[in-house]
Amino acid sequence: MTTHFRLRTIALATTATVALAGCSLLGSDDETKSDEVKRGESLEGTTVVLATHESFALPEELIASFKEKTGITLKVRPSGDAGELSTKLVLSKSKPFADVAFGIDNTFATRAVSEGVFAAYEPKLPAGAESLELDGDAADVLTPIDHASVCVNVDDAWFAKNDRLAPQNLDDLADPAFKDLLILPGATTSSPGLAFLLATIAEYGEDGWVDYWTRLMDNGAKLADGWTEAYSAGFTGAGKGDRPIVVSYDTSPAFTLDEKSGDSTTSALLNTCFRQVEYAGVLTNAKNPGAAEKVVDFLLSPEVQAVIPENMYVFPADSEVRLPTEWAKFAKPAADPLVVSADDIDEHRQAWLTEWTDVVTR
Structure with a gap:
C-alpha cells in the first residue's frame, strides 16, 4: 500500500x-x-x-x-x-x-x-x-x-494486515501485546519528545509517571533523537521503518493517504495528546x-x-x-488534550528531564 x-x-x-x-x-x-x-x-x-x-x-x-x-x-x-x-x-x-x-x-x-x-x-x-x-x-x-497536539499515532494498515488490534490509549503501550512496536523521540533531544513526556506526567501524576516509563521501556519502546528520525525512519506508516506505533502529531494522518482510496492509513489516538x-x-x-x-x-x-x-x-x-x-477529514484536533501548566513546566522541567534520563538509560 x-x-x-x-x-x-x-x-x-x-x-x-x-x-x-x-x-x-x-x-x-x-x-x-x-x-x-x-x-x-x-x-x-x-x-x-x-x-x-x-x-x-x-x-x-x-x-x-x-x-x-x-x-x-x-x-x-x-x-x-x-x-x-x-x-x-x-x-x-x-x-x-x-x-x-x-x-x-x-x-x-x-x-x-x-x-x-x-x-x-x-x-x-x-x-x-x-x-x-x-x-x-x-x-x-x-x-x-x-x-x-503531540499524540501517539498508529499505522492502522499494518495492524489490519497483521490481523492485530491496535492500541487505544497510553496504558496499552506498556502492554506486552505491543512489545517492541513503539518508537518515539527523546524528551531531552526533541520538542515533541518533551511534549509526550508531559502528556504522561499529566496522565499519571507526579507519583506515577516514572513507573509508567519504566514499564514502557521494559516493553521495548525505542528512542530516537528527534521526530524526523522516529517518524520517517522508524515508523511503518511513513513507508519506512519497522514499528507501527509512533509519537507524532494530531495532524499527521492528513499526510498518510492511500493513493488509490484517498483514505488515511494512520490515525492519532486523541486521548494521548499534549497540545503545543x-x-x-x-x-x-x-x-x-x-x-x-x-x-x-x-x-x-x-x-x-x-x-x-x-x-x-x-x-x-x-x-x-x-x-x-x-x-477536515483526517486531521482531527484533540478536543480535550492532557495539560500541564506553563508555570509547572518551567519550575519542574529540568528535574523531570533528569529523572526521565535516569529511567531510560538504566
Whole structure:
C-alpha cells in the first residue's frame, strides 16, 4: 500500500531564500546597522529580523507582498528547535540578534517571559485565538499563532494486515501485546519528545509517571533523537521503518493517504495528546519595535493563517480558517488534550528531564 507524507522538516527548503545561513548568535554588523524606526514613523526601507525555529515556512510571495504593503524587508533566521530558540533569546536579551521571534511554545514560554525577553504588545486576535493565550502577564507579550497536539499515532494498515488490534490509549503501550512496536523521540533531544513526556506526567501524576516509563521501556519502546528520525525512519506508516506505533502529531494522518482510496492509513489516538501552541513576540531592546509589531500582525493576518496548515503542518490560531480537504477529514484536533501548566513546566522541567534520563538509560 502506497502512502504519501510531507515531512514537517522539508519546510526548511521553502525558507532557504530568506533564511540567514551560518550566522552567529549576536548577528552580523550589517544587521545591527538597520535604522531604528519608532512607532508612527515611516517603515519604508526598514529591515526586521525574525528569529524562528527550524520548521518555519511561508510562501515567498507572501513575504514579498508584506514588503510591498509595509516597506519592511523581513529576514528570517532559523535558530534551532523551540528549546534552542528560547535559550538563544534569553542569552542575548540585552542585545538581541532579532527584532521579533516566532516559535516559542508553551513548554518554554514561561522561562523566556520571566527573563524579560519580550516586550508588551497585544494585537487584535482572530476568532478562537483567545483560547490559546498563556495565563497571566505572558499573555501581554506573547501572541498565539498556531497549534498542534503531540499524540501517539498508529499505522492502522499494518495492524489490519497483521490481523492485530491496535492500541487505544497510553496504558496499552506498556502492554506486552505491543512489545517492541513503539518508537518515539527523546524528551531531552526533541520538542515533541518533551511534549509526550508531559502528556504522561499529566496522565499519571507526579507519583506515577516514572513507573509508567519504566514499564514502557521494559516493553521495548525505542528512542530516537528527534521526530524526523522516529517518524520517517522508524515508523511503518511513513513507508519506512519497522514499528507501527509512533509519537507524532494530531495532524499527521492528513499526510498518510492511500493513493488509490484517498483514505488515511494512520490515525492519532486523541486521548494521548499534549497540545503545543506556538507564539510570536516583539523582543525587548529590539532595534525596530514598531516594525516588529507589524510582523506579529502579519503572522495573524488571514493570508498567513490560511497557509499555515500546508506550509508548517499545524493548525492556525484563527478558528475560522478553512482547512484543506484532507485536514477536515483526517486531521482531527484533540478536543480535550492532557495539560500541564506553563508555570509547572518551567519550575519542574529540568528535574523531570533528569529523572526521565535516569529511567531510560538504566
